[in-house]
Amino acid sequence: MGRSPKSTYDLVLLPGDGVGAEVMAEARVLVELVAADTGLAFSLDEIPCGGKFFLEHGSRDWPEGAEAKCSAADAILLGAVGWAGPDGSPVNLPDGKMAGWNAVVGNRVRLDLYANIRPVRCLPGTKHGLSGAFREVWSPDKVDMVIIRENTEGLYSGIGERSQDRATDLRVITRKASERVIRKAFELSRKRGKGAPADGKLRVTCIVKHNVLTGCRFFLDVFREVAKDFPEIDPDVAIVDSFAMFVLTQPERYDVCVTTNMFGDILTDLASVLQGGMGMAVGCNVGDDHAMFEPIHGSAPPLAGKDKANPMAMLLATGQAFGWLGDRFADARLVRAQTAIDAAVASIIERGQPLTGDLGGTAGSRAVAQAVRDDVHTRLTC
Ligand SMILES: NC(=O)c1ccc[n+]([C@@H]2O[C@H](COP(=O)([O-])OP(=O)(O)OC[C@H]3O[C@@H](n4cnc5c(N)ncnc54)[C@H](O)[C@@H]3O)[C@@H](O)[C@H]2O)c1
Numbered sequence: 190m191g192r193s194p195k196s197t198y199d200l201v202l203l204p205g206d207g208v209g210a211e212v213m214a215e216a217r218v219l220v221e222l223v224a225a226d227t228g229l230a231f232s233l234d235e236i237p238c239g240g241k242f243f244l245e246h247g248s249r250d251w252p253e254g255a256e257a258k259c260s261a262a263d264a265i266l267l268g269a270v271g272w273a274g275p276d277g278s279p280v281n282l283p284d285g286k287m288a289g290w291n292a293v294v295g296n297r298v299r300l301d302l303y304a305n306i307r308p309v310r311c312l313p314g315t316k317h318g319l320s321g322a323f324r325e326v327w328s329p330d331k332v333d334m335v336i337i338r339e340n341t342e343g344l345y346s347g348i349g350e351r352s353q354d355r356a357t358d359l360r361v362i363t364r365k366a367s368e369r370v371i372r373k374a375f376e377l378s379r380k381r382g383k384g385a386p387a388d389g390k391l392r393v394t395c396i397v398k399h400n401v402l403t404g405c406r407f408f409l410d411v412f413r414e415v416a417k418d419f420p421e422i423d424p425d426v427a428i429v430d431s432f433a434m435f436v437l438t439q440p441e442r443y444d445v446c447v448t449t450n451m452f453g454d455i456l457t458d459l460a461s462v463l464q465g466g467m468g469m470a471v472g473c474n475v476g477d478d479h480a481m482f483e484p485i486h487g488s489a490p491p492l493a494g495k496d497k498a499n500p501m502a503m504l505l506a507t508g509q510a511f512g513w514l515g516d517r518f519a520d521a522r523l524v525r526a527q528t529a530i531d532a533a534v535a536s537i538i539e540r541g542q543p544l545t546g547d548l549g550g551t552a553g554s555r556a557v558a559q560a561v562r563d564d565v566h567t568r569l570t571c
Contacts, residue, residue: 192517192518192519193518193519194518194519194520194522195263195518195520196230197230197231197232198229198230198231198263198264198514198518198523199231199232199234199261199262199263200220200231200232200233200234200262200263200264200265200266201234201235201236201258201259201262201264201265201266202216202217202233202234202235202265202266203235203238203251203259203265203266203267203268203292204235204237204238205238205239205267205269205270205271205292205488206239206240206241206268206269206270206271206272206289206488206490206493207269207271207272207488207489207490207492207493208268208269208488208489208492208493208498208554209239209267209268209269209270209487209488210268211268211493211494211496211498211500211554212268212269212484212498212500212502212503212504212558213235213266213268213503215500215503215504215554215555215558216266216268216500216503216507217233217235218558218562219507219530219558219561219562219565220233222562222565222566223511223526223565223569226565226566226569226570227522227525227526227569229522229523229526234258234262236251236255236258236259236292237251237252238250238251238255238270238289238291238292239251239270239271239272239288239289239292239488240271240272240273240274240279240280240287240288240289240488241272242288243280243282243288243289244272244274244280244288248283249291250270250282250288250289250290250291250292251291255291255292256291256295256299259296259299259300259479259481260299260300260479262479263514263518264479264480264481264482264513264514265296265479265480265481265482266481266482266483266503266506266507267292267293267296267481267482267483268483268484268488268503269484269487269488269489270287270288270289270290270292270293270487270488271287271288271289271487271488272288272289272488272490273490286347293483294345294347296474296481297340297341297474297481298347300476300478300479300481301341301476301477301478301479302340302341302474302475302476302479302480302481303339303340303341303366303369303370303373303475303476304337304338304340304369304370304373304474304475304476305337305339305340305453305457305472305473305474305475306335306337306377306472306473306474306475307335307336307337307338307453307457307460307470307471307473307485308334308335308471309332309333309334309335309440309460309461309463309464309470310329310464311327311328311329311332311333311463311464311465312329312465312469312534312535312538312539313535313538313539314538314539314540314541315327315329315464315465315469315548316465316541316548317462317463317465317466318465318466318547318548318549323548323549327440327463330386331386331387331440331441332386332440332441332463332464333383333386334385334440334443334444334445334446334460335377335381335444335445335446336445336446336447336448336453336456336457337370337373337377337445337446337453338370338447338448338449338450338452338453338456338457339366339367339370339447339448339453340370340450340474341366341450342361342362342366342450343360343362343404343449343450343451343452344358344360344449344450344451345450345451345454346358346359346361348361360402360404360449360451361404362404362405362407362408362449364407364411367407367408367411367412368411368414368415370447371393371395371408371411371412371415371447372415372418373447373475374393374445374446374447375393375415375416375419375422375445377445378391378392378419378444378445379419379422381444381445383444384444385441385442385443385444386440386441387439387441387442390423390444391422391423391444392422392423392424392425392442392443392444392445393412393416393419393424393425393444393445393446393447394425394427394432394442394443394444394445394446395408395409395412395424395425395427395446395447395448396427396428396429396432396446396447396448396452396453396456397409397426397427397428397448397449397452398428398429398430398452399426399428400428404449405449408449409426412424412426412447427446429448429452429456432456433456433459436456436459436460436463437459437462437463440460440463457470457485458470458485465538465547465548466547466548467484467485467486467499468484468486468498468499468501468502468545468547468548469499469501469502469505469548470484470485470486470502471483471484471485471502471505471506471509472484472485472506473506473513475513480510480513482507482509482510483503483506484502484503484505484506485502486502496553496555497545497546497553497554498545499544499545499548499554499557500545500555500557500558500561501534501557501561504530504558504561505530505531507530508527508529508530508531509527511523511524511526511527511530512524512527515527526565526569528568529564529565529568529569530565532564532568533561533564533565533568534561536564537557537560537561537564543556543557543560544557
């Protein structure tokens with residue numbers, strides 16, 4: 190890309206609702222710590238957004254001018270949006286979209302963040318919570334894949350209609366959007382260079398329902414065309430429903446997977462089980478010129494205000510933002526910060542404490558975030 194390090198990186202923070210705002214507060218302290226420990230400078234612009242903002246302001250789900258600030262940012266960090274009104278039902282915009290839509294889906298479409306990249310790794314020591322009991326179910330050496338989801342169209346095109354007796358949502362699959370996200374998947378498999386845990390083969394798995402859906406047949410045709418440019422990579426095809434079983438029963442088969450928008454939305458929540466749950470899973474919304482990083486979880490209203498949310502996904506997402514910026518601006522300090530954050534989380538998981546309840550621990554959200562920051566500080570200053 191030929192860029193050089195910047196003196197100040199402009200970050201927009203979108204805390205959102207519920208636990209989104211809580212984990213973002215911890216991420217903000219982490220960013221400040223990284224700045225102090227590395228000499229990096231960040232300009233932080235925190236923009237309120239989501240259901241609570243709409244309830245308080247009545248017409249918009251974020252302030253006037255937020256779109257332009259997001260466009261101008263070097264990177265965006267997003268907590269999570271989604272809140273319920275006084276009657277208990279979700280807060281929606283006048284057009285029926287979820288309040289918070291502009292920060293999440295709006296940014297993805299407006300900034301052309303066409304690839305939603307979701308790493309799925311099981312860190313050594315992870316205890317999987319099943320039916321209230323915690324034990325190591327999946328082996329860390331068998332889970333190391335990335336699922337890439339098309340992020341701008343598909344069933345989330347926003348095109349549809351509703352009459353008294355019928356509703357439709359138009360699933361749009363274009364050559365342009367398919368080709369660039371599929372190419373990104375092959376490039377990532379090549380860049381990772383380690384292949385699937387089962388056999389070490391570079392593999393890109395295209396997840397479709399081509400036996401039924403025209404859009405999936407088209408997506409798969411584009412996949413087969415792009416695959417020709419990557420002869421060293423095994424082009425693999427999985428039908429979405431059986432993939433939902435295999436991703437849990439044979440995760441070692443997968444290196445990089447690519448799929449359409451809604452399939453990817455669902456499958457990555459499912460795959461987060463391999464990682465220890467939603468509190469560990471990161472989503473990187475990446476385009477050619479902009480990027481937005483988030484935990485994949487929502488605002489988790491039942492956990493909000495209780496110091497219970499696992500902050501690790503948000504802190505790992507912050508690390509991903511540093512890594513992306515570091516590559517983009519050839520800034521080794523940022524890459525080092527990401528390495529330190531990844532290592533800090535991995536070391537706490539391996540040690541087994543402090544952990545929040547979703548990972549079988551009893552610690553609070555703030556204590557876990559502080560432990561991550563303490564470890565990052567040690568790594569960056571030793
Ligand atoms: N990108 C986003 O902003 C986004 C994504 C998904 C859902 N949402 C919104 O979030 C709201 C709640 O949705 P939901 O309940 O379906 O999904 P959710 O992700 O908020 O919660 C699902 C489950 O995961 C658990 N969980 C989530 N985050 C956690 C964390 N950090 N630590 C520990 N456990 C965690 C919750 O306790 C809950 O059991 C809705 O309004 C929804 O629209 C927003």
